[in-house]
Amino acid sequence: MPRIKRKPIMIMGCTSDAGKSLLVTAICRLLANRGIKVAPFKAQNMSNNAAITTQGLEMGRAQYLQAIAAKIEPSIHMNPILLKPSADTFSQVIVNGKVDQAIARLPWLDRKKFLWPVVTKALGSLQDEFEQVVIEGAGSPAEINLRSGDIVNMSVALHCQADVYLVSDIDRGGSFAHLLGTWACLAPAEKKLIKGFVLNKFRGDPALLGDATAWLEEKTGIPTVANIPYYRHQLAEEDSFRLGCQYQKGMLNIALIYYPYASNLDEFDQLLYQQDVNLVPVHQYQDLSLFDALILPGSKNSGASLEALRSSGLDLQIEKFKQTGKMILGICGGLQILGDKILDPLNLEKGDQTGLGLIALQTCIEKHKQTRQRQFNYGGEILKGYEIHHGKTQAQAQVNVFIDRDIGWSQDNVYCTYLHGIFDDRCFYNWFMAQIGGVQNGIDWAAHTDNELDKLADMFSQHGWL
Template sequence: MQQKKNKPIMILGCTSDAGKSLLVTAICRLLANRGVKVAPFKAQNMSNNAAITTQGLEMGRAQYLQAIAAKIVPNIKMNPILLKPSADTFSQVIVNGKVNDEIAQLPWLARKPFLWPEVTKALDSLQNEYEQIVIEGAGSPAEINLRESDIVNMAVALHCNADVYLVSDIDRGGSFAHLLGTWACLSKSEQKLIKGFVLNKFRGDPALLDSAMAWLEEKTGIPTVANIPYYRHQLAEEDSFRLGCKYQKGMLNIALIYYPYASNLDEFDPLLYQHNINLVPVHQNGDLSLFDALILPGSKNSGASLQALRATGLDQNIIQFKKTGKIILGICGGLQILGESILDPLFLEKGSQQGLGLIALKTTLEKDKITQQRQFNYAGEILMGYEIHHGKTYAGAQVKTFIDKSIGWSEDNIYGTYLHGLFEQRCFYNWFMRQIGGLENGLNWAAHTELELDKLADMFEQHGWL
């Protein structure tokens, strides 16, 4: 018997960071909990937070989490196009999980003939496999200058005749103007697809909105179907990262070096949400000696990140920190920066340059990108993570193996690895805490995420429209 197919649900936003990703995640988990065979979809994502599938293919971290919310295995069909910014005016283009240098060299408006067939192929395939597709747009559909090249917003909605819900972040202010203005920028055929407006991140008395919602419906003929409260959660964010934290006396303070093109910062969530730990993003010159540990995260452009450290003077702050004897951990690009040199013969990033020289490692950037999930036996437990990098790193004779000889190295108080997702593994989290005198209270992060997803779905069931 053929499965009943429902019209796709599509979440569009008046602005970036309106909460589209979280709402799609909530809907996927809510429907999955109801027994619906559901899958997420986003035609094109722009983010340096990426995930690696079991097939070794690269996709947006948000869609990866949405697939987990839907209780299915993440697949690159759920995000066929991923853009990873590596310079102010350039992004690496990932098509169906693999780097595509040819399309990356094309002007923006010339890409659609090559990318749109991949979008429709992936979406059509998902529609054949699942009862319900929940689609996320990107930015705003009212960007008039981008309509001709659109492959992610109304072009997708029209292709699959989706039921579209337009979301505004009311916490920013101006929501009703945003909703009305965005709706007015759409064509008549596009306006017909809008089934409801959604107010997101609301704090206050909902009764204050009644007259405004009636006014908006009078202008557009479209009802406001939901008022979603400001909701605090511990799920991975697609792009944003908490920058306002400062050193706090009496807590375990960990400095996270926040350079340009820092990537996959969601892997530090297990530190970020621990009540006894203060994770402090550092992006300006200053004394680091009071911190209990230092972390250099991944980077989409290690060369540019290294240059930024030198421009701010943070390079010398990090070098001075080594003298304290406290642990410095570099992950992926951070590992490369800590080493003696980054050789870039193909000029993939900023050309060859000297690293910080804190560990005897030399890295050569190569064209082929390594993307794979990995698993190791570590301290008697299974340690899982993923690799996503261009470089190959070679260690000097004095350098020791860290985790595994193929993935990480250490020298004195400097540790570096290509393995992402370490702090999500309880065994590694507890090892790190032992090094810095913290509590060995690491969580099963996968189980924690499942609980967070169910709580999110419960919130949406109470305040949403489904």
């Protein structure tokens, strides 16, 4: 018996960080648990948190997680365009999983004629394959200055005649003004697609809303269909990280160097959510000597991140930390920064740079980007991860192999690898903890994530509209 094709559901926000990604994730898992063949879609995402498919193609981490929520294999059709900021006014453009340098050179508003066919083809392929597509917008559809180049908000909704739900972050305040103002900025044909308003991240007594939702419906004709509570979870964030944490006595304290263009920070979630570990993002000068370990994460622009370390004086603190003999771990861009040199002959980042010189490695930034999933035998177990980097690194004779000969190196107390996602694997997590005097209590993070997705879907089933 053929399955029923349903109208796409589209989640748009009054602002960035209104909670669109999490709501799409919740809906995907809720519908998948009901036996509906569902897929997520976001035409264009901007984030330095990326994932690699089994085909070696790059896509946004949020859509990758949404695919897992939907219980399907992640595909670049779910996020055909990914923008990765690498300077204040420049982003690398990923189209269908690969870097497109020609598109990146075009002015923002001139890109639509090239990218819109990519968007519609990807969306069409999902509509052909799945019963239900759940679409995520970007930013806000009320950004009038960007409307002519829109390929992610109302252009998509009109193209597929989606049922649109407009979300406001009520924790910020001003939600009813946001909802009314956003609705007022839409064209008549766009307003017809709005099926409901959603209040998200609500804390406190719902009675405090009074008759505000009735007032809003009177003004717009649109009902408020859900009041979603502020929900704490342990799922990967799209492009943010918890700041403000400080060193705590009596805890295992790990410093995470939070330089500009830091990327793929979600891979440290297993550290972030462990009760016996205090992961402290360090983004300005401070004494690092009291920490138990130091991590330099990936970077979308290693040269610019290195410059930021030097301008803040953190470079000297990192060099001083090495003298303590405690572990320093560099991942991808962090690996390059810790080495002797970063050569950039094509000027893809910041030109040639002298690294921190804490491990005898030399990296050349190349045009070709390495993107692939990998797995290794590590300590008698299978260690899985993924590569996503432009640099090709050579090691001097005094450097040892770490994990595998083409993926990582160590020298004294400095360990470096191009392999992302390794903390998701309990065998690596436990090895790392053994080196720094921590508790070896790593868990199966994939199973933990799956359980978190089910809890999220349960919450949405109680407070959502589906």
